[in-house]
Amino acid sequence: MGDGAGPATVAGASRQHEAARPPAPPEGLALLPRADPSHPVPWRTIVATITCVVVVLLGYLLLRQLGRVIAWLVVAAFVAVVLAPAVDVVQRRLRMRRAPATAVVFLLGLGLVGGMMYVFIRPIVDQVDTFVASLPELVDDAREGRGAIGRFIERYDLAEYVEDNEARVQASLSSAGTPALGVVRSLFNGIFALLTILVLAFLMLLRGPELCRGALGLISLRNRERVRLVAADAARAVSGYMFGNLLISLIAGVATYGFLRIVGVPYAEVIALFVAFCDLIPLIGATLGAIPTIGLSFLHSTPAGIAAIIFYIVYQQFENHVLQVTIMSRTVDVNPLAVLVSVLAGVELFGFLGALLAIPAAGIIQVIVRDLYDERVGRLKGEPTVGAAERPVSERSKERRRAASGWRPEVP
Template identity: 50%
Template sequence: MQQRPVPYRTISATIGMVVLAALLLLLIYDIRRVLVWIVVALFFAVALYPVANFLERRYPRAPRSVATLLVFLGVFLVLAALAAVFAVPLAREATDLAGQLPQLIADARAGRGPVGGLLERTNALEWVQQNQARLSEYGRSLATPALGIAKAAATTVAAVVTIFVLAYLMVLEGPKAVDGALGLLGDSRRAERVRAVGHDCAKTVTGYLSGNLLISVICGVLTYVVLKVLGVPFAGLIALFVAIADLVPLVGATLGAVVAVAAGFLHSVTAGIVVLVFFVLYQQLENHLLQPLILSRTVKLNPLTVLLSILVAVELAGILGALLAIPVAGIIQTIARDVWDHRGGRLKPEPTVGEDRRSAEA
């Protein structure tokens, strides 16, 4: 049987699609930083969207722009209050550190104190003295890329401002965008189904963000109490770093624990051992009690799914992937569950939350 030749039109269309796909991938790679900002802003907008809707329903005479502005002003005031609460002790401890730094360096050079004793026992002080010229040259080379540091700082400020503005506009224009997208579906029953699934996805994101923040606050407070009781200096700075690091799943808590344990051993061997035991016990508490108790009420993911999603997301997108892995997995689970129900002929009559399909309105 003789095969018919492939039409030139089909070949041309295939080549064109391949070229367009390559150009699209190249465009995505070039604007990857902006796409990351959009994704982060979208997650913040999803978390704040229900609050703006509540204020709009509570005060129907006020326009949505006022409700959105009040929500973001409230967020700004909360962040400013937290910064003010931490600013005084952090400034005091940073000033103390700056005042003690020359004495700490002198003690380390003389082999005194915890740092000096450690350097003396490991012969690191002798190595530093032998390579002092090389280390000085390396230090001067580190001072040269000041322009790069300034550029990175400016990029960070621009990213924060851009994410804030994008999130504000997403919350403000959210109802119009949602209604316009649902209007393209035509069928009202299908639009209600999509709206219900979107409501479930938004609840997943909001629950994850609030739950993860609560877990980090608990970790930071407990770390501060332990370090303060043991008399470890700069307990506030270390606890704040531990709380921020704990926001990153899988590796954040370990990174914070390493810094806190190192600070404990620098203070005294007893303090280091106590801090190490505390973090070992706290990791078990967080992994087996806090996370299942808090996240299971919102995201409804089993531990194996959480671990696999984090590992895959870290490999694909690094730290940002680790931050977004659990809510994205929850969204995929919500959509897959709805598709399964739809294939079984059971459409959701109302928005629901979680595996037990509790009413979102209740």
């Protein structure tokens, strides 16, 4: 017998070698590089990682410091997007330049807002003047125990309480100036923020086309048309939603005013304006406006309160099933869950303004995601983004490219 190994021996050794070999990694992980413990991580990678972490941290701190300015820019951008169609119409119909058309739209908008504020504030000022004029008489009634104030003081022994706690009352009155200063400071800050937002929105409207052309110029020629169409789609969604929401709020205010005038509840114009403002808030705005209105109607009379409950139940159904469907049919259809999440996030971040801007922001995100998805798969949308006759970006881009190249369909 020779010294060479037989076929059985070679096969057994091969099987032992295969068994000793580590299992192959999955197919998806086969291309990943294996870590070699004998070679440490390069110092350049460590420095780059630390630099990225530091830059992200500094960016976060910078955003926190500039949070108010960023909020102003966001609000101004939404105002500019809402007013842009009106500026375009004035510029086209009246054949005006961009600057005069923007000024005309802004003056009309400021006049409308100023008129609503006058309607809301005038009754309050009248009541304050009446209270100041009757203050001496009210003080005499309180001292003599006459009138509603005098009876209230006698019923709860407030005069005895004031005499027993005179030092504490004087200290409270002397420190009442501090909250007043805070209110005045907040008022001036609000006026400054409002003026800043208006100036920013005016400049965005004035230089908006130039800024858009400059931003599109930074994008590659291959993707420029697609980005322009997606941006225009999102802008139409925002402006359409804003105008639809304003129209529904106006209808709510007018309906409330007519009802309150019929039942005889005082200060109908103030309450109606309050309901219109509340109706701007998505989901819960109409309910927030209805609750105090029903309470004031009950203070006027019990039949008026019952009539107010019936009125708001009927109007709520009319708004949800008729107005929302009719007016909002040409705006972006946002998922209800996305609406709720966006409203909660907007209120948490920016308060009342966040609630107003939450749904348009969610609409922009949904439009961008949907159009980018349709561009990738090249199919028609399951539901329209803006309007019933809209087609996906991919189809419109194909038609434009075919028209530019002179392509014509073959006729059999």
